[in-house]
Amino acid sequence: MRALIPKCYKKSLISHLRARISLFSDPISIPIPLIPRIPPRRSLHDLPKHFTEAPNPSNSLLSSKILQSDPSPIAEAEEEDGPMNEFLSRFVFAIRPKLTAAFPDLARETLDAMLLLICQKVLAELDGAAAPAVGSVELSPDLWETVQEIANSVHEAMKKDRLREEIKKYLHCDEVKEMCRFAGDVGIRGDFLRELRFKWAREKLEEVEFYRELDRIRAQAQKGDENEGIEEENRGKPELTALPERKGRIKYKIYGLDLSDPKWAEVAERVEEAEKHIVPEEPKPIVGKSKKVDENILSLDAVKDDPLPVLEEWKGLVGPKRVDWVALLDRIKEKSSALYFKVAEHLLIEESFEAGIRDYWRLIDSHSKADCLKEAERILQKMIEKGITPDVLTCITLVHMYSKTGNLERTKEAFDSLRQQGFQPDFKVYNSMIMAYVKAGNPKSGESMAREMEARDIQPTKEIYMELLRAFAQQGQVDGAQRIVNTMEFSGIQRCVESSTLLVEAYGKSGDPDQARKLFDLMMKSGLKPDDRCTASMIRAYATKNQLDKALDLLLNLEKDGFRPGTAIYTVLVDWMGRLQMIEEAEHFLNNIREKGEDPPFEIHVSLCDMYCSAGIKEKTRENLKILEEKKHLLKADEFERIVSSLLDGGFVNDAKRMHNLMQAQGFPPSEALRVRISASQSIPSQRPSKSRSGKPRY
Template sequence: MNLKHLISGKTINNLSKINGKSISYNPKKLSTIAAARSPPLYSLSSGQSSAFLRNRKPIFPFIRYIHSTQETKLSYTGVEAKLVSSDSEEEEDGTVNEFLSRFVWIMRGKLSDAYRDCNKETIDGMLLIIVGKVVEEMEKGGIQQMLDSAVAMPSQDFSEDLWRTVWEVSNMVLEDMEKARKKEKVKQFLQSEEVKEMCRFASEVGIHGDLLRELRFKWAIEKMEENDFYRSLERLRDEEQPKDGKTFDEQAVVAEDEQRVVSLPKRKGKLKYKIYGLDLSDPKWAEVADKIHEREAMVWPQEPKSLSGKCKLVMEKILSLKQEDDPSQILAEWIELLQPSRVDWISLLDRLEQQNPDIHLKVAELVLSEKSFQADIPDYRKLIDAYAKENRIEDAERILKMMVENGVMPDILTTTVLVHMYSKVGNLDRAKEAFESLRSYGFQPDMKLYNSMIMGYVNAGQPKLAESLMREMETRDIKPSEEIYMALLRSYAHSCDVIGAGRIAITMQFAGFQPTMESCSLLVEAYGQAGDSDQARSNFNNMIKLGHKPDDKCTASMIAAYEKKNLLDKALDLLLQLEKDGFEPGIATYTVLVDWLGKLQLVDEAEQLLGKIADLGEVPPLKVHVSLCDMYSRAGFERKALQALGVLEAKKDELGPHEFERTIHALIAGGFVKDARRIHGLMEARGFTASQQLNFALSVSQTHGPRRPTMG
């Protein structure tokens, strides 16, 4: 296409009106005019040209946009879009005129930023050269050809970074023109009959105002996209086969690779680098660079020595050591051969940690005493933390002792590791000591440290001290986690402290945590163990209202609450009501019922429930065997009582003081005095002390002598 058909003389003259002067367009004179006004553009300095290297997006769509505008124009009537041929010179001139006008406006700003010292006339000369080059490339065959040739063979007039700026600005202009074109298209679709009909229907159903306006634009855009989709299908059908035998996807990949081409601008002569007014080509900066390299040598890690020959064989032996092996001798041989520095030791430990973690900690502990290793606080702390994670408290304390003996005092991070370790294993005294040590340093505990200390108090059965720490967190605007609240609630519930449990439950709700199945069950358990069956039932009903379905454990807690008051009728009514709602009792509920019926000497009913437990395929818990021994002993069933007692003796390590006392009392009441004394001996062997009531019962049984029932 000839240039005079693409760009009219009027367009060039309009673009050339710079400084209020009209300059006629003549491509041959452009370089002469610019040479008199500005330095060559290929001499851009590093700092000045860096502004041209942002958002490098080539203008591939430009020639397609120009061609599509020349060939077709959309005229929308209703839903359909008709193609109208438009090859008039005015439209061609208007499209290119808009592109070049936008291009010059943006390019002027970029040149002004890069050349702040240049006056307006110099900038104008640069603009003339750039626009002239763009027009020249368009005259040769279009922007696409200009792009391809620019990537392969950069212009001798412009540097590569300047060309990329031209592409960037061109792409920006095309995007703005495309947005404007789409805006005009949407305006046409807003007036389509189908969109108007949809708006009328929306008004009839009560949609007005901003919502109707948004829907109208949404429907217009959808119609425009639908129309563009069908037009693209028609265009694909009419397009020729891909050239050079490549598919469209392959061509797109090649184009994407071309977009990513980045190269430094080509320069001539001696380089002078200027950054923020500093002339870095001055000799004084060489001295600065030498000093920087000296400092880097002090802080930059050295490379470990390369291993070869016998030293390499010894290294392989170290890596193949087993956990029970003693690595001291082979390490001494390795030290003699290599004469290692700290970086060599670190390399060895890293390889051991990856390839042989079983021997890693043992070697790491030996390395601490080596002078060439230069052990510091992080080395001791890392080993203490590794032992703490494996719950090897004695080993961790040994490293701590070694650390202090070598004159290295624990820092805040090491003390934090100790708090976590002692809290985890339940050594509350040492945890408190480490925690207070941190405070003496002025260190404010964080969320993890509070959590560890609170869990330490909870595990030690001291929920009140744990709650005081939680209140301290709240005063420091550290929000306790749900895990902390639940741990405190469990501790209060298991210790039958209904006041504390209720206080934590209310605090949780104020903190934004809604009641869960577990929290409601814990409240039922707390009130049940405290003997307040009414409050337990109130919380049980509240749980159901919240939408939580009672499980076997929660139901067992509710039945246990009725057991303490001996309200068997209410317990049975509750079970019948739950069974109507689909509840099926599990082993926890059956265990409570067996114990209750055993205390009432309802042997047949209790044995029926034992059959239910067997049907579940579950192993009866220890509490069931304690209940059976109590029931059969008091009922006088000797054989069954001794069978249950045999099971308890086999599991004597699992019995607590309460289970021992209940079993001994039951044996004495049933006349099994000799067996009661034997169980009392097992109780003392476990370190449990009998209560005064039990000692009195044993002494009375010795006076009256044994009585052996003959039933069962």
Template sequence: MNLKHLFFRKAIKVISQQRGRCLSHEPILYRKLSTTTFPLFTVHDLSPKTPKPSRYFHSDQKANHDVLSTKLVLDSNKIEDDDTTMNQFLSHFVWIMRGKLSDVYPDCDKKTIDSMLLIIVEKVVSEVEKGGFEQILGASSMDSSSHDLSDDLWKTVWEVSNKVLDEMQKARKKEKMKTFLQCEEVKEMYRFATEAGVCGDLLRELRFKWAREKMEEDEFYKGLERLKQEESQAEAEVDGDLVSEEKPKDISLPKRHGKINYKIYGLDLSDPTWAEVADKIHDTEEANWPQDPKPITGKCKLVTEKILSLKEDDDPSVPLAEWIELLQPNRADWMALLDKLKDKDASIHLKVGELVLDEESFQTNVTDYSKLVEVHSKANRLHDAERILKKMNEKGFQPDTRSFTTLVHTYSKAGNLERAKEAFESLRIQGFRPDVKIYNSMIMAYVNAGQPKMGESLLRELESRDLGQPLKEIYLLLLRSFSQIGDIVGSLRMSTAMQFAGFEPDLESCTLLVEAYSRYGNSDQARSNFDYMVKLGFKPDDRCTAAMITAYEKNNSLDKGLELLLELEKDGFEPGILTYSALVDWFGKLQLVNEVEAILSKISIMGEAPPFKVHVSLCDMYARSGSEKKALQALETVEAKYEQLSGYEFERIISGLINGGFNEDAKRMHGLMQARGFVASDKAKINWISVDAFSRKGSTSFF
């Protein structure tokens, strides 16, 4: 039975307005007392006319009864569902009152009890409408005959009300407790206690304790805030009354004569010059301070999505023009669009970024061009980077140091020495002091161009300017370059410079020195450096051993080469593919076909493909030995990769073919050699003429 419908419409409105005050954040204190003939407590007036709640406490010392302390908080916190809260209160209230009436009147039937409840509810509502809570509970000073209900019945009604409110308050606290159990501070303490080894019931009790303390702390501060607000309102009312009583007085400041001077640390800021400086600073801040992009809605949003969905081959100029017409963008809008495109598709981002450079609303500066040049350079797109640089010059922007630095790295990496030198000199002309990275890039460019001496001069310049310690890799790069061309003096110079720079010799530097002497043909010095490397504690590897075999080959010291291999095998060395390749080259020149084929079988057992150099040796050996089939097979392999041949290797193959009588094939290889830009040495030409003069009868002449 929904007893809410028993109330009059006006009573329901009054109760609904006041029910929030019964569900305060403050606790309700209640102690059961012995029965008296007068009300033991009063409640705040629940009428909306009462502006401030007041507290009353009544007791009878003659009856020697305990004191009942009750506090009903009237601070209203609006609840969304008023009907639900009221129904909850009424259902509990009617259920408890029905039980009490049934105990007092056991002979009455349900209909009679319902009638009693109806009378009670109607009477309570009528008193509430008249502001009767204080009047009813203050029965000690009132005539009980003025009421239709006895004082004991009123006492029972309000005891039941307090009990219902107490239960609702406990339910609310329980829900609030659940919230604080899940707060971050309690969780953090819970995790710490778990890591400390606390578990079981103790951990659970501690968590509830921390949550309860957190809830009490929250209620305490909220109570202080409410008291502060009440005091502020009271002071405002008092001040308003006082101000209305006092007559307004005219207050005026004394007239100041002369100019106001502002001095800070002896600096006179009242000078008009400082006002101009402040205006300039303000204008600069407005120009440099990042603006927020405009909100994109409607048709402009559809066009934006169309731009973001473009593919790499699509032309973005048409949707961009439509987007500009709809949005009228500023630089912030452009940057927001470019960021979205960068996350979506890098290729479209670069296309749109290049088109944006021509837009006035983008407010293009030098940095925008430099960024595009840098992106294209890092991706090895030199033509695109140069196109952006050309457009930059056409627009009247001079490339900055960032652009030239990027170009130096890019051209050096691509092996374009001339353009790298131009960018490097442009940096110097602009007064920029190149750093270590730029010097490293230029040294690499000289090394890639086969000019290690120019790279060495830059290294000396870098050391003299104290711009920083050059990397060990730069010394090794120059040492390797000198070693590859057989420059003994340059290799020794780089090795000494490394030691002066504080870099100790390692396996790589020692191997490069051995290779340098090997290419130069000085087997004794190569062996001396080889033994020094072993003395330093480095174990010779396959590459270093192959360099020693090559050195002995040039001096035709077969006995020393075989002796070295036997010594290394005693120390556990196993020849690798590089050592076997050096032996194939050596034995091929000696026309030891069986030994070469035995070594080739060992290479095949290793499961690795022989180096390209091996095919050059095989072609020369089989051609000289007259093995036409094998010679042509090796020649076919070499001819398929003629781009990898050096000038010396071309001369060796042609000489072997002429010696074997394969003049047509020799002519074809000579044509490939000229196509590569190599010119035969005089020694090779004399050899070819002499061999061709004594060629086999009936064979075609090479010349």
């Protein structure tokens, strides 16, 4: 409540109200009708509606001196009470209608007594002292809230009125008039001119108030200086009798530091060296002939041209330091990344470049991201030859690079080097290591790495679990696949169609179609609808045991529910029929794929090549074999084995040798049985079977 009234009003308010309220605190004062009728400890809002009081002329005369809306004669006589009289008048004028609306049945004298009591409470809050004892009446919280709101509104209104009066003074000052006259001369009229006039008056008022505040601060400072001067004069002035004798060296002390000590010279040298690292050195300006040579460097062809002669010429003209070489590399990188790699690799052996481990790492990392394994390994070898041991950043880059290429041994070397240097692998390093195990066909070690992640509170993602599950499923390791599925469910990852499909595929490759069918039925009961790929995995499981009747029964049951076979199912059926040498049925399913408007998948050509080789159909064998040779990078080791074996069985010895060489070129070592068959075919030529009319081979 004290904050409602400005400080300049407080003194006059307290003195004014205290003078008025003293009339009511007198023992012989006229009794107020409100007080005797209020029960003890009741608030004003608890008054009964039927409460009325006869008018009291003496009380009306007394309260009107305080509660009247018009300024009182006493306040007009005292100039210092002017702002307070205005506040009281506005306050009473604003709160009277609210009390009248709350108690419409009360007489005016009673309302005046209530207003008097409210003013007493307000005075007590402003003065910080207890209010005069007037019965035991207390204001209710709602009434206090209303009083505070009205006081705030009155204060804001008075503040706005004061500001308005101040602005009126400056609306007619010479400076504002001069600016308005100039604005009128340039054509500004109407409301816009009026807005500008008020704006200039407000700015003038702010300027005056600013300088008033400065004057007040200056006066306070001068007063403080005068007080200090008086205190210093009172102190005794020391008399100087003799100068102190000089002993030893002169000591320079700044903030308690003895700068005359020789150690500060060493500190200054170290600071100068540190500034060279903190404040980067500017490269030399490239002007004149060196600029022309610089342009020649930027115009070089990374493949055809040799940058060494031009770089030597540029070096002789500029006399570069490391900062100049770095600036040149930045300009080259903007033009051509290939030329940048070539020049940067040459600068690794340049003495003025002062190559460090970070320069080697940047090149290795850039080549790794560009999938340039040979270039990255060449830079790594140069770094090792120079005696620089790969640090943590370099080893992390090597882990990612070798994991991407599927080189498990080199990935493990980089990972072990990280651990030897005390680095705790993060999520990305663990992810690359797990993927390296998956690509190498060792999902069990990848699973162990995932367990290590969980032990360190690094939660593997769903993608990591799915890669491990896919690797276990491809190898037919049912136990590992089931463990991954259980771990996923324990981690809160719900089973989906993809995970169920991989689990069915794992049981199918392990030769257990019955268990695969149980999982398939369980998936359907749980509300997961099997897609084309999942159904194809189930049919492939039946194919391992040659249970054609169960596969057809499954397809018929699914077709009743509206399911239609897709490309994946037809691909499995083509492979199955091809192994059974049912050529017409296989070609029928192949035509079904083409009728869908889709190209046959790549793996179907392996089945067709095997089927036609076994049937001795030369033309179609060559046709499918040509497709396989064109996309040899997509073939896996087991597919190479199947193709070479089928070619040998069909008597296509030369084709078998060619595919055997392609298999080795792709990095897939042949099995011992296949190696023996290839060696035998070179010494004992096999007889090529002829084709019968029915399409079956005839020997």
